[in-house]
Amino acid sequence: MAKKTPFYDMHLKNNGKIVEFTGYLMPVQFEGIIPEHQVVRNSVGVFDVSHMGEVEIRGKDRIKFVNYITTNDVSKLALNQIQYSTMLYPDAGIVDDLLVYNLKDRMFLVVNAANTEKDYKWILDNKQFDVEISNLSDGIGQLAVQGPKAEAVGQKLFDFNLSELEYYWTTEVKIKDIPVILSRTGYTGEDGFEIYLDEKYAVRVWDMVFEAGKEFGIKPIGLGARDTLRFEMRYCLYGNDIDKTTNPLEAGLAWIVKFDKGDFIGKESLLKIKEEGLKRKLVGFEVVDKGIPRPHQEIHNEERKLGFVTSGTFSPSLKKGIGIGYVELPHNKVGTILKVIGKTPIDVKIIKGPFYKRGTHK
Amino acid sequence: MANIIEGVKYTKEHEWVKIDGDIATTGITDYAQSELSDIVMVEPPGIGQKIKAGDAVGTIEAVKAVTDLYACLSGEVTEVNDAVVADPSIMNKDAYGEGWIYKVKIDAPKEIDNLLSPEQYKELIAKS
Structure with a gap:
């Protein structure tokens, strides 16, 4: 039996299209993935992420x-x-x-x-x-308020200067009388914050956030746009881009591996992998002409298979197909043209950094 | 609830066919556009192309999903809706009207009997 988050009734009220996701009944979209995506890039949107x-x-x-x-x-x-x-x-x-x-x-x-x-x-x-x-x-509700107008919305809810809360910092505060953990974090590339709270206060806080955001056209956002937003920033998604068969070095996550800190689980194997040299790396690519890469499709050069797509979608901001996938070294150089093998092969070009470069996150 | 209109025939691949003399106009149903959501690309068959009922003759891509376009009836493609090729979101807004995809000159009128009535299509999507 799928679980409901404390915001479930709000999703029904907003005509959310509900799907079962990781054991929870979650809204995959409200008005549509593209319009919701644009709301977050241009103004402010709210995600129920209580399933985390x-x-x-x-x-x-x-x-x-x-x-x-x-x-x-x-x-x-x-x-x-x-x-x-x-x-x-x-x-x-x-x-x-x-x-x-x-x-x-x-x-x-x-x-x-x-x-x-x-x-x-x-x-x-x-x-x-x-x-x-x-x-x-089970007892915690979580909302992510994301977009260039998120700070203006938050400032109406909290009685401290929200601009002092920097990216990747948190504070335990109150909204009116409700204790919450507030953090300047998100998964969209835009400025924003996340609120963790006891589920019994969930609906009250939802209403307060929407009231505060009314003047900015605040909207609820589904999982569909959550994925396109994170993807445009090239943030990894567990289960797609990383899993038990991938290591953080090949996934481009070496920056969060600290070998000099002492022992940790996996350190020995990771050092060995590093010493032997990586065999493949996660790369980002955009479609040269038309087509949309999809997960699990193979990536080839003119001669043979070099890897596979882990995430692929249409980028609502760039208006073209984009993908992430593992590619054998040394074919991972920026600018390399490869083929994604769908029904018709799609030419793709490896690019550097996030697909979307104008995010407002600080 | 998906909109199912009268005056057209349907297929189990969630396409609709409007027959006018020997010309059939086809598109995807309201149910199909709602399931796909956010359609961003459509590749219809080419004008002059001979197509055979049941064959995959094109592709529709949405943000999260891709699906084939199947020929509803055999014949020759006479017209393609350039407006939906340029802006495929029209299919999300008006699946049975402005969102038509292509027209075909019908080769075998008896194939029309294989298509579903609105009532039969309603039953089909009630089960899915």
């Missing part, structure tokens, strides 16, 4: 422990700072990508919805040192 998992780590050794199970270095985090990271299996395959919140007296790990149970079990199985681990996912 939250695992809390308490105890005096929490920094030591989280450093052991993740690849980035949490000892570098100031109080209320957030870090993007991955958890690895001993063979360096990715368990999940996650955000680590360094809160007062606890760490808060925000994980992918589809992986919550798996991750929680993995963390428990690898428990060491003096820590307490709890899965808080």
Whole structure:
């Protein structure tokens, strides 16, 4: 039986098209993927991301422990700072990508919805040192308010200067009398923030956010546009671009792997992979003429198969097909023309950096 | 609930056919456009192309999905809707009207008997 988020009734009220996603009944779209995408790029939109998992780590050794199970270095985090990271299996395959919140007296790990149970079990199985681990996912509602007007909306809700909350920082505050964890984070490339709260306050906060955003034309946004928005920024999606068969180095996530921090799960295998040299890398490409790459399609050069597409879609901002996929080295150079093998082969060109370069995130 | 109009025939591939003498105009149904959502590309068959009922003769791509366009009836393509090729979102807005895709000169009128009535099509999508 699929679960409902605390905002489920709001989605019905807004005529959301509901689908089952990772065990939750979620809105895939309201007005349409493209119009919703544009609302976030140009103004402000609200995502229900309550399906995301939250695992809390308490105890005096929490920094030591989280450093052991993740690849980035949490000892570098100031109080209320957030870090993007991955958890690895001993063979360096990715368990999940996650955000680590360094809160007062606890760490808060925000994980992918589809992986919550798996991750929680993995963390428990690898428990060491003096820590307490709890899965808080079921009781927490989460909203992401995203877009160039997000700060203006937030400023009407919070009684502190929101511009002082920098990208990847968090604070525990109140909206009226409601305690929330507020963070300057998101998955769209636009400025914005996310609110974590007890599900019993969810509908009240939803209404307050929409009231505050009315003058900016605030709209609810479905999972469809969430995917096109993240994709234009080339953010990885677990299950598509990264999974247990991929390692963070080939996925372009070396920047969140800190070999000098001491031991962590997967370190030994990852060092070996690094030493032997990568065999393939995740690249971004855009379609030269027409066509849309789709996941699982093969990527070839004139002679043979070099890899496969992990994510592919139409970019509403660039108005053309874009894709991400693994390609054998050394065929990953920017500017290389390759073919994606769909029904008719599509010429694609490897490009550098995000597809969409005008995002407002700070 | 998907809109199913009278005065046209349907196929199980969610296309509609309007027959006017020996010319059949075809497009995708309201149900199909709603399932696909956000159509961004359409490749219809070419004018003059001979097509055979049931064959894949074109492609429709939406942001999240791709589907083939199947020939509803055999014949020769006489006209293609350039407006939907230029702006495929017309199919999302007006599937049975401005969103028509191409016209074909019917070769075998008896194939029309294989098409679904609005009532039969309604039953088909009720099951899906």
